[in-house]
Amino acid sequence: MLFNYKAIDSQGEARDGSIDASNVDIAVSTLQSKGLIISSIDTVREKGFLKNISFFNRVSNKDIVIMSRQLATLFEAQVSALRIFKLLASQSENITLKKSLSEVADGIQEGSSISQALERQPHVFSPFYVNMVRSGEESGKLDQTFGYLADYLDRSYEVTNKAKHALIYPAFVVITFVGVMALMFTVIIPKIAPILEESGQALPIYTRVVLGLSAFFVSYGLWFFVLLVIGGYIFKRFIASKAGKVVWDDFKIGVPYVGDLYKKLYLSRIADNMNTMVLSGISMVKAIETTSLVVDNDIYKDILDKSLEMVKGGSSLSSAFSQFPQIPSIMTQMIKVGEETGELGNILKTLAKFYQREVVAAVDTLVDLIEPVMVVALGLGVGTLLAAVLMPIYNIASSF
Numbered sequence: 001m002l003f004n005y006k007a008i009d010s011q012g013e014a015r016d017g018s019i020d021a022s023n024v025d026i027a028v029s030t031l032q033s034k035g036l037i038i039s040s041i042d043t044v045r046e047k048g049f050l051k052n053i054s055f056f057n058r059v060s061n062k063d064i065v066i067m068s069r070q071l072a073t074l075f076e077a078q079v080s081a082l083r084i085f086k087l088l089a090s091q092s093e094n095i096t097l098k099k100s101l102s103e104v105a106d107g108i109q110e111g112s113s114i115s116q117a118l119e120r121q122p123h124v125f126s127p128f129y130v131n132m133v134r135s136g137e138e139s140g141k142l143d144q145t146f147g148y149l150a151d152y153l154d155r156s157y158e159v160t161n162k163a164k165h166a167l168i169y170p171a172f173v174v175i176t177f178v179g180v181m182a183l184m185f186t187v188i189i190p191k192i193a194p195i196l197e198e199s200g201q202a203l204p205i206y207t208r209v210v211l212g213l214s215a216f217f218v219s220y221g222l223w224f225f226v227l228l229v230i231g232g233y234i235f236k237r238f239i240a241s242k243a244g245k246v247v248w249d250d251f252k253i254g255v256p257y258v259g260d261l262y263k264k265l266y267l268s269r270i271a272d273n274m275n276t277m278v279l280s281g282i283s284m285v286k287a288i289e290t291t292s293l294v295v296d297n298d299i300y301k302d303i304l305d306k307s308l309e310m311v312k313g314g315s316s317l318s319s320a321f322s323q324f325p326q327i328p329s330i331m332t333q334m335i336k337v338g339e340e341t342g343e344l345g346n347i348l349k350t351l352a353k354f355y356q357r358e359v360v361a362a363v364d365t366l367v368d369l370i371e372p373v374m375v376v377a378l379g380l381g382v383g384t385l386l387a388a389v390l391m392p393i394y395n396i397a398s399s400f
């Protein structure tokens with residue numbers, strides 16, 4: 001929720017502005033922590049239905065990539081951090097990002113470092129992003145750091161976006177097929193069924209099956225849909241739980257072929273995250289710790305957490321990774337070579353590129369395989385349905 005406030009600061013000057021908080025108590029506490037004495041605070045009622053729906057105002061990967069490019073350019077031009085974030089906030093068209101950047105600017109103005117200010121916006125900036133910025137602050141190379149971040153997010157966005165776009169056509173075909181079948185079973189076939197049943201002829205087994213399914217969907221279709229929705233909701237709640245997420249993540253990487261695609265995606269993410277952080281001067285321990293937070297798979301997160309403990313105990317990264325069958329031996333061996341030659345950052349970069357190409361190739365192959373399978377399935381489904389209805393009608397016509 002957004003609140004407008006009027007307050008007096010520690011020097012007795014009047015201040016007013018807005019603050020985003022989940023409720024008025026949190027808003028007041030936040031303002032008081034800044035040394036402000038609140039004189040009035042009111043909820044802002046935003047106009048428009050869509051503005052109140054977070055889905056329509058979410059910050060996409062593309063938004064963060066563009067913002068990071070702009071940050072890199074402005075820092076390279078030696079513009080002050082406060083001015084940069086105020087400028088980007090004023091130019092942003094995304095409401096959520098605009099608010100976050102404004103709050104980051106406020107944090108910097110109050111004396112926080114950039115990484116500390118970004119850390120207060122976890123819904124926009126990931127732990128990986130914050131740690132990269134913290135490293136840039138420590139090394140004095142913020143312009144390069146934001147460049148690294150933009151490159152990394154660009155690569156991640158490209159791979160993820162390609163996978164999503166590649167599956168749009170198959171999803172469209174499936175939805176269309178389901179819609180056509182639902183229309184046939186609930187509207188068309190119920191009108192033809194009385195003619196076939198009153199003809200007195202023996203109906204083929206596949207026709208009786210189609211008529212039975214049609215009668216079921218006409219009588220119980222609504223209940224069936226409700227059960228599907230409830231089942232979907234229960235499944236979503238289950239995979240959102242800690243135990244459910246572990247089961248779902250394990251299932252994703254265990255499914256034939258699709259599991260290989262997911263494995264390559266996670267390995268690419270691990271290699272790319274660690275490569276970006278190591279090349280930025282972040283320690284291996286911190287790189288592993290941060291990567292485990294953003295890998296987005298509990299199986300690989302557990303591997304990284306266990307590897308982190310081994311590395312802290314004195315083991316090399318390659319030795320730690322070799323303990324887990326989910327990490328391919330080629331990856332372990334290449335990391336070992338990088339450790340021995342002092343070129344671990346470049347080796348991780350090579351691995352990241354390799355697995356990114358593998359993900360793209362796997363997606364292309366999967367789509368090429370799905371399309372003919374779906375065309376055949378669609379043809380068989382429609383053909384069977386038409387045969388079940390038209391053959392008895394043809395027999396009726398032939399008897400006259």
